[in-house]
Amino acid sequence: MSSEAPTIANKDEKATEVATGPTDEEKAESYKNLGNEHMKKKEYTKAIECYTEALKYNPHNAVYYANRSLAHLRQESFGYALSDGIAAVKEDPMYLKGYYRRAAAHMSLGKFKQALSDFEYVAKVRPNDENAKVKFTECKKIVKRQAFERAIAVDKPDKTLSEMFSDLEFIAIEDDYNGPKLEDGKVTLTFMKELMQHYKAQKKLHKKFAYKILCDIDTYLRKQPSLVDITVPAEAKFTICGDIHGQFYDLMNIFEINGLPSETNPYLFNGDFVDRGSFSVECIFTLFGFKLLYPNHFFMSRGNHESINMNQMYGFTGEVTAKYTSTMADMFTQVFNWLPLCHCINNKILIMHGGLFSTDNVTLDDLRKIERNRQPPEEGLMCELLWSDPQEAIGRGPSKRGVGIQFGPDVTKRFCEKNNLEYVVRSHEVKDAGYEVTHNGQCITVFSAPNYCDTMGNNGAFINIKGNDLKPNFTSFEAVSHPDVKPMAYASSIMSLLG
Missing domain, CATH: 3.60.21.10 (Metallo-dependent phosphatases)
Incomplete structure (x- = not known):
């Protein structure tokens, strides 16, 4: 019996190690933080890889999607940025940065009306947020200008x-x-x-x-x-x-x-x-x-x-x-x-x-x-x-x-x-x-x-x-x-x- 005791003790030690190791949420946060460091250095590909790893451990975190959306925006991958912006809003409809990311992707694709809808929502939810107010106002100007340009456009002879x-x-x-x-x-x-x-x-x-x-x-x-x-x-x-x-x-x-x-x-x-x-x-x-x-x-x-x-x-x-x-x-x-x-x-x-x-x-x-x-x-x-x-x-x-x-x-x-x-x-x-x-x-x-x-x-x-x-x-x-x-x-x- 005594010869089996160390084996049992070793099993208990290993079990304790597993129990006290980092949780999935902690691993996800670690990858997110590393991704943020890469973003500061403008290492966008590495940042995307880190946020992707974070999402493997915590696939329902709106922040990770929003952060990855910004990295995609910096790389001009506007389609991916939009998908992540949409995912951020879906995972947490109260996370306003998700709306910002989705709006930014829409604007990058020239879809200003869709962007305006997101900026308008944020401005209503946070009426005292000057940043939200400025973005809503600027985007509204662009949409109005485009509407005006379409309104005054008429068929003209194809002159040189x-x-x-x-x-x-x-x-x-x-x-x-x-x-x-x-x-x-x-x-x-x-x-x-x-x-x-x-x-x-x-x-x-x-x-x-x-x-x-x-x-x-x-x-x-x-x-x-x-x-x-x-x-x-x-x-x-x-x-x-x-x-x-x-x-x-x-x-x-x-x-x-x-x-x-x-x-x-x-x-x-x-x-x-x-x-x-x-x-x-x-x-x-x-x-x-x-x-x-x-x-x-x-x-x-x-x-x-x-x-x-x-x-x-x-x-x-x-x-x-x-x-x-x-x-x-x-x-x-x-x-x-x-x-x-x-x-x-x-x-x-x-x-x-x-x-x-x-x-x-x-x-x-x-x-x-x-x-x-x-x-x-x-x-x-x-x-x-x-x-x-x-x-x-x-x-x-x-x-x-x-x-x-x-x-x-x-x-x-x-x-x-x-x-x-x-x-x-x-x-x-x-x-x-x-x-x-x-x-x-x-x-x-x-x-x-x-x-x-x-x-x-x-x-x-x-x-x-x-x-x-x-x-x-x-x-x-x-x-x-x-x-x-x-x-x-x-x-x-x-x-x-x-x-």
Whole structure:
């Protein structure tokens, strides 16, 4: 009997250890606290992982859903953020931060009426809460403004900007203006070199020339198809860049590393030229200038940020209005509607900003037939070209952004086989190296805004190919310094609601 006693005692000790170990609730809180520390360091992916672990131990805690919703918002995964905001409200209808998170996700998706409903509820429950009152008032202004814009919108003849603003040619140039000037109303290489130096010195292009460039680019883009075919000769180099997002000084660094655009050094910029970065005006006029100078050797695809909702939310509209006028902001809206949606190089590489489609039967001819002169719809081919993202899993899934879809390697393979393509190139997502190759080499992401929003610490990248083999060669680069103007400097009135 005595020989069995230690065994019994050991069992009791182990039982005591189990009984006094951390509970599931305590484990959940520990993960939540760790997630909060990652949020402070802006390590959003790690924060999401921690909140997800917390929810495994306590799946009905509204705080964990709300915290994870905020982390998803910071990563622009608005669909996931909305799901977590909805879950937070469901788990605890009295937890007001859940309503804030749901409202922020709705606003990020351009659904201001739904956001207003949440802000209104919080303001009623807490009538003395100044923060709630401000958010409700600001959101209400946006909804009213949108209603007013819809009310005054009438069908107009499809006039070009040149026809609508024919009197702009009579704008006087002040005697003290010493910046670049168009030559006989045309963009020249000399003008472009002077413009870039002018912008580096933080000076502004005269409005007369800015308006003229917009009018000319509008006239040109109207004649382009929705899918532009590009031929790259056998030994010629061709460069593909991703998102620039208003980071003008990093754009200049690309040209420093890879050479200025020319007929022997062609470029394609794959959408999201503006927003977030506070030098978007400088970026877009530089890109439009090169497009006018080298129309057959410089290409631009529309991104999801070349749209009214995104521009109003993320700064471009505010920047254009501050540096020029609200009229010019409206002119940009018309021009962006005419940007091509995708490009195809040598019939073998399809390049679009977002990604692929919710069905398998899409052909290049279908893309050529898209009527693009409009704001991006919430579904369909145009939406998916601008918004979709790849995923590791096979098949398709709901978009983390709440718009478009996520598509797997099997989807990419079938699309390439059906259209006799080697691979697709897209942008739309921050990558640590500035690029990523997935889907067995058939889906390449390129992102050209290093240290995105001055916070992400990522490299930017661009792709060089040659016409004879179309093999992608990647160049990564770090961010360069820029004047002390913070990202989102022109977007505070709306973005302040998303905290």
